[in-house]
Amino acid sequence: MTLTLAFRNLFHDRVRLAVTLIGILFSIVLLAVQLGLYLGARGMIISMIDRADGDLWVMAYGTKNFEEAQPIRARERYVALSTPDVMSATPIVTAFTDWRKPTGGSTLVVVIGADTEEGGIAPWNVVEGDVSGLGARDAVMIDKTYLEELGVNGVGDTAQVGSARVRVSGLTEGIRSFTVTPFVFTTLNRARQLVDMPADNITYVLVKVRPGADVEKVRGAIRAQLPGDNEILTRAEFRDRSLNHWLFATGAGVALLGGAILGLIVGTVIVAQTLYSSTKDHLAEFATLRALGSSKGYINKVILMQAGLSALIGYGLGMTIALTIVYMSEQTALPIVMSPGLAALLLLLTFAMCAVSALSAIGKVVRIDPVMVFNR
Numbered sequence: 213m214t215l216t217l218a219f220r221n222l223f224h225d226r227v228r229l230a231v232t233l234i235g236i237l238f239s240i241v242l243l244a245v246q247l248g249l250y251l252g253a254r255g256m257i258i259s260m261i262d263r264a265d266g267d268l269w270v271m272a273y274g275t276k277n278f279e280e281a282q283p284i285r286a287r288e289r290y291v292a293l294s295t296p297d298v299m300s301a302t303p304i305v306t307a308f309t310d311w312r313k314p315t316g317g318s319t320l321v322v323v324i325g326a327d328t329e330e331g332g333i334a335p336w337n338v339v340e341g342d343v344s345g346l347g348a349r350d351a352v353m354i355d356k357t358y359l360e361e362l363g364v365n366g367v368g369d370t371a372q373v374g375s376a377r378v379r380v381s382g383l384t385e386g387i388r389s390f391t392v393t394p395f396v397f398t399t400l401n402r403a404r405q406l407v408d409m410p411a412d413n414i415t416y417v418l419v420k421v422r423p424g425a426d427v428e429k430v431r432g433a434i435r436a437q438l439p440g441d442n443e444i445l446t447r448a449e450f451r452d453r454s455l456n457h458w459l460f461a462t463g464a465g466v467a468l469l470g471g472a473i474l475g476l477i478v479g480t481v482i483v484a485q486t487l488y489s490s491t492k493d494h495l496a497e498f499a500t501l502r503a504l505g506s507s508k509g510y511i512n513k514v515i516l517m518q519a520g521l522s523a524l525i526g527y528g529l530g531m532t533i534a535l536t537i538v539y540m541s542e543q544t545a546l547p548i549v550m551s552p553g554l555a556a557l558l559l560l561l562t563f564a565m566c567a568v569s570a571l572s573a574i575g576k577v578v579r580i581d582p583v584m585v586f587n588r
Contacts, residue, residue, distance in 0.1 A: 229522075231482065232482070232483055232522050232526070233522065233525055233526045233529060234482070235478070235481075235482025235483050235526075236482075236483060236522060236523065236525075236526025236527070236529075236530060236562060236565070236566070237526050237529050237530040237533065238475065238478065238482075238530075239475045239476055239478060239480070239482075239526075239530070239562075239565060240526065240527060240529075240530025240531060240533075240534060240558060240562060241475075241530050241533050241534050241537070242471065242472065242474070242475030242478075243472050243475050243476060243558055243561065244530070244531070244534035244537075244538070244548075244550065244554070244558060245534065245537060245548060246468050246469070246471040246472035246475065247468075247469075247472050247554055247557075247558075248534075248538060248548035248549050248550055248554065249468050249546065249548055250459075250465060250468040250469060250472075251549040251551065251554065252546060252547050252548055252549040253390055253458070253459065253464065253465070253468070253546070254455060254459065255549060256388050256389060256390040256546075257277070257278075257390045257454050257455055257458050257459070258451045258454060258455065259387065259388075260278045260324070260333060261278060261447060261450050261451050261454065262447075262451070263333060263336060264332060264333050264418055264447075265302075265331045265332060265333075265418070265420060266300075266302065266331075266332065266418035266419055266420045266447070267419060267420055267421045267427050267430075267446065267447060268292075268418075268419040268421065268427065268430070268431055268434070268444050268445070268446060268447075269416055269417075269418060269419070269444065269445045269446075269447070269450050270284070270288055270289075270292060270301075270416065270417035270418075270419060270434065270438070270442060270443075270444050271284065271415070271416050271417075271442065271443060271444075271445065272284050272415075272441065272442060272443075273440070273441050273442060273443045274443075275443075275453075276453060276454070276457040276461075277453070277454040277457050277458060278306065278450075278454060279306060279308070279322050279389065279391060279393070280308075281306060281415050281416065282415075283409060283410075283413040283414065283415055284413070284414060284415070284416075284417070284441075284442055285412060285413065285414075286303060286411075286412050286413060286414050287412070288414075288417050288438060288442060289301045289302075289303050289414070289417045291434060291437045291438060292417050292419050292434050294437075295430060295433045295434050295437070296430075296433065297421055297422045297425035297426075297429075297430050298419055298420070298421060298422070298430060298434075299420045299421065299422050300330065300331060300419070300420045301417050301418070301419050301420075302326060302327075302330045302331055302332030302333075302417070302418040302420075303326070303332075303400055303414040303416070303417055304324070304325065304326045304332055304333060304400070304414065304415055304416040304417070304418055305323070305324070305325035305326070305400055305403040305404055305407065305409060305414055305415050306322065306323070306324050306325070306415045306416065307322070307323055307403075307407040307409065307415065308320055308321070308322055308323075308393070308407075309321060309323055309373060309374055309406060309407045309408075310373070310374070311362055311371055311372075311373055311394070311396070312371060312372040312373070313362060313363025313364075313371060314363055314364065314369065314370060314371050314372075315363045316363075317363070319361055319362065319363075319394070320393050321362070321373070321393060321394045321395070321396045322389060322391075322393050322394070322395050322396065323373070323396045323398065323403050323406050323407050324395055324396065324397050324398070324403065325397075325398050325399060325400045325401075325402060325403020325404065325406075326399070326400055326403075327399055327400050328343050328344070328346060328399075331418075331420070332418045333418070334397075335353045335382070335384050335387065335397045336384065336387070337384050337385045337386050337387060338353070338382055338383070338384055339356065339383055339384065339385045340366065340367050340382055340383040341353065341367050341381050341382020341383060342382060343382070345381040345382055346381060346382075346397065346398060346399055347399065348379075348381060350370075350376070350377055350378050350379045350402075351378075351379055351381035351382075351398065351399075351402075352373075352378045352379070352380060352381065352396050352397060352398045352402075353380070353381060353382040353383065353384060353396075353397040353398070354380060354383065354384070354394060354395070354396055354397075355383065355384045355385065355386070355387045355388060355394065355395065356383050356384070356385050356543075357385075357386075357388055357394075357543060357544070357545060358394035358545075359383075361394060362394060364380055366380065366383060367380050367381065367382060367383060368380065373396070373406045374405070374406050374407065374408055375408075376402075376405055376406055378396075378398070378406070384397075388545060388546075388547070390458055392545045392546065400414075419434070419444075427446065431444050431446070476561060476565060480565045480568055480569050481569075483519070483522065483565060483566055483569035484568070484569035484570075484571075515570050516567065516570050518570070519566035519567060519569060519570040520563065520566065520567075522566055523562045523563045523565070523566040526562065526566075527558070527559055527562045530558075530562075531555065531558070534550065534558075535550060538550045
């Protein structure tokens with residue numbers, strides 16, 4: 213009976229129902245897009261750090277993120293290798309440089325140099341070519357997303373980076389940069405050549421600690437032998453520093469979360485207004501129920517059920533639109549991520565939004581005097 217009454221109240225005025233659903237739909241889509249962009253940006257910022265096969269990062273002091281780092285001396289690698297419980301110390305070169313398109317013009321890229329046989333960082337999600345092909349002369353690997361931006365069509369095409377010619381030997385899918393700057397994978401020595409870095413310089417040393425060893429103890433031992441212009445971060449510390457820099461120091465993350473909160477507030481207000489208006493129009497009916505002996509709790513359940521039905525219908529419509537937008541963004545430089553966890557969170561937020569919105573209507577019903585039925 214509660215569900216039937218809530219359903220009839222909800223669908224009695226189709227225009228008001230449409231306004232309610234539009235409010236919920238708007239809120240869901242905005243929340244999905246903003247939070248999905250946040251998750252997508254977060255994933256791109258930490259992708260290289262998470263994919264790297266190591267426990268400690270040796271870098272120049274003050275490095276804020278993976279892409280932007282100052283060179284350090286290559287000898288720091290041998291300092292790490294000489295430390296007890298260190299299994300490997302892989303040198304990595306990372307630097308911005310210009311990619312000159314074969315059709316004319318240029319664009320900024322991030323060159324990542326590492327020898328795949330040593331571990332460290334290697335391209336993943338390879339859809340054309342093979343990582344082993346990077347050993348060939350002039351070979352580089354890029355992501356499919358950036359083909360048009362880089363002015364090439366695929367494997368076999370050539371371009372110029374710095375003063376050197378490069379040839380695309382393979383393609384990846386889904387390796388994107390938060391700065392929308394294409395990543396270019398190659399070997400360590402070729403990366404030095406492309407970015408004009410001296411042979412005795414590198415950008416990072418990626419240290420892998422022996423299983424069971426104390427990472428903090430190893431870090432302390434390496435730090436004791438390094439000069440003060442270097443620092444050593446764990447994987448978790450480097451991830452947090454990169455996220456804090458790009459998402460909060462730059463304000464990008466605050467803007468995305470702020471937009472999500474705004475969508476939630478707007479949706480709550482719209483739903484609250486329509487539920488309050490619907491309840492006000494049915495005060496006589498609710499007063500009749502009170503006069504017939506219905507409790508306040510029963511009537512409150514009807515209103516909450518009405519809000520819950522609105523939430524379910526609005527969530528279904530909103531998620532349909534949101535998933536369409538997510539699908540359309542998959543091949544863009546800044547994709548929107550929709551995970552099962554985010555979908556569940558959006559459902560909970562929708563129910564919470566509608567429940568909060570129902571409070572204004574419940575407040576009105578609580579003050580109903582059943583005597584008003586006999587005064588009509």
